[in-house]
Amino acid sequence: MIQASVIIPAYNAEQYIQATIASAMQQKGCDLEIIVVDDRSTDNTAAIVAEIARSDARVSLLALPRNGGPSVARNAGIGAARGTWIALLDADDAFMPGRLAALIALGEVKNADMVADNLLLVDQVDGSELPMLAPGALTAPCPIDLREFIARNISAPEAPRTNYGFLKPLMRRDFLTRHGLRYDENVRFAEDFALYVACLRAGARWWLHPEPFYRYLVRPDSLTQIQTTGDLDALRRRQRALLAEAQATGDGPLAALLRQHLRTVDRCYYYRGFTDELKARRPQRALGYLFASTDSTLLVAQEGARQLPLILRKALQGGYNKGGNKKAAQ
Known part of the structure; x- marks a missing residue:
């Protein structure tokens, strides 16, 4: 067997x-x-x-x-x-x-x-x-x-x-x-x-x-390190559906945890959208992410502070690796 x-x-x-x-x-x-x-x-x-x-x-x-x-x-x-x-x-x-x-x-x-x-x-x-x-x-x-x-x-x-x-x-x-x-x-x-x-x-x-x-x-080129706004938005939608179900069934502790997790995903989503649009030289779209919600500006700032050590390390190593794949990155 x-x-x-x-x-x-x-x-x-x-x-x-x-x-x-x-x-x-x-x-x-x-x-x-x-x-x-x-x-x-x-x-x-x-x-x-x-x-x-x-x-x-x-x-x-x-x-x-x-x-x-x-x-x-x-x-x-x-x-x-x-x-x-x-x-x-x-x-x-x-x-x-x-x-x-x-x-x-x-x-x-x-x-x-x-x-x-x-x-x-x-x-x-x-x-x-x-x-x-x-x-x-x-x-x-x-x-x-x-x-x-x-x-x-x-x-x-x-x-x-x-x-x-x-x-x-x-x-x-x-x-x-x-x-x-x-x-x-x-x-x-x-x-x-x-x-x-x-x-x-x-x-x-x-x-x-x-x-x-x-x-x-x-690896620095991992899919777990490089997410698109589409990837993150799909995760946001799944988490919102799970949160709605937890609220409907009265599972308060799970709902509270899901709200915390969703805020983490939102932080990554708004930051990714903001920085991607800036890199693409589309300032109006970047501002759209920055001011998308009442707390999106704060979330972008928080994620920016979290990413700063990684950005500095990559800069010292000669920039970003644009090739490669990781974790079945097909």
């Missing part, structure tokens, strides 16, 4: 894909399959994967006929999977030794539908490594419900990189199938967040392990 299906969506990932697959192949203590979904790469990604697959029967290449984006690639992998657990792995990340065995064991003991671990954030620029959840922040496995998940997606100055939307949980395949849950294929940003919310709303039992078994490469 296949216990885990490791799904690796990949697009132009020739620089990383061999090491990423190796980290999955080296997992011990569980039977697994590794499905690499090539989203119509234009480099040698597919050829590298095909060569690995010829020497290890656990590895297979699923080549998509056209580029569809991260959600399409992940759904294709889920559709082809045979394992009890679905384990997503981004094409430039890696599993630490023993990750799958540890998480599957926790999931079975807790009868969980989802089980995740802490992330080891690896900065591509300076090479630093640190866990997303600081040592001592979580001392034992704990459950996550919808309120906790939303709360941990609200940025805080003391923990700017702590965001549960970045977690990479193992998910029971039969839970996803039973509830008809898949990635939204119209979404290219925060697609993980949307799926996790849908799972929790469907009653998923989610447990979090405190150890960082997942190496998450933080």
Whole structure:
């Protein structure tokens, strides 16, 4: 019986894909399959994967006929999977030794539908490594419900990189199938967040392990760092719909958390729109974002202050990298 299906969506990932697959192949203590979904790469990604697959029967290449984006690639992998657990792995990340065995064991003991671990954030620029959840922040496995998940997606100055939307949980395949849950294929940003919310709303039992078994490469050209106003507006609409539902059902604590999270998204939305229009030399449109609401000016100023250290660092490094891809950036 296949216990885990490791799904690796990949697009132009020739620089990383061999090491990423190796980290999955080296997992011990569980039977697994590794499905690499090539989203119509234009480099040698597919050829590298095909060569690995010829020497290890656990590895297979699923080549998509056209580029569809991260959600399409992940759904294709889920559709082809045979394992009890679905384990997503981004094409430039890696599993630490023993990750799958540890998480599957926790999931079975807790009868969980989802089980995740802490992330080891690896900065591509300076090479630093640190866990997303600081040592001592979580001392034992704990459950996550919808309120906790939303709360941990609200940025805080003391923990700017702590965001549960970045977690990479193992998910029971039969839970996803039973509830008809898949990635939204119209979404290219925060697609993980949307799926996790849908799972929790469907009653998923989610447990979090405190150890960082997942190496998450933080790149300056990541989709998680570069969002369009359209991406952010789609997230705003989803959150507003969820807020309306929480208010209708009388869930005051959840509604309060959603309002806080929505304000964070609004801050990013107005700032992105304002700065993009300034860069495009469209001052009237920029002012439209700046004065779009009673608090948009304040939100733009707050996000500007938050972004300043990153802007200065990029300037010192010679400017912005306009190429590359990250996190199935198809």
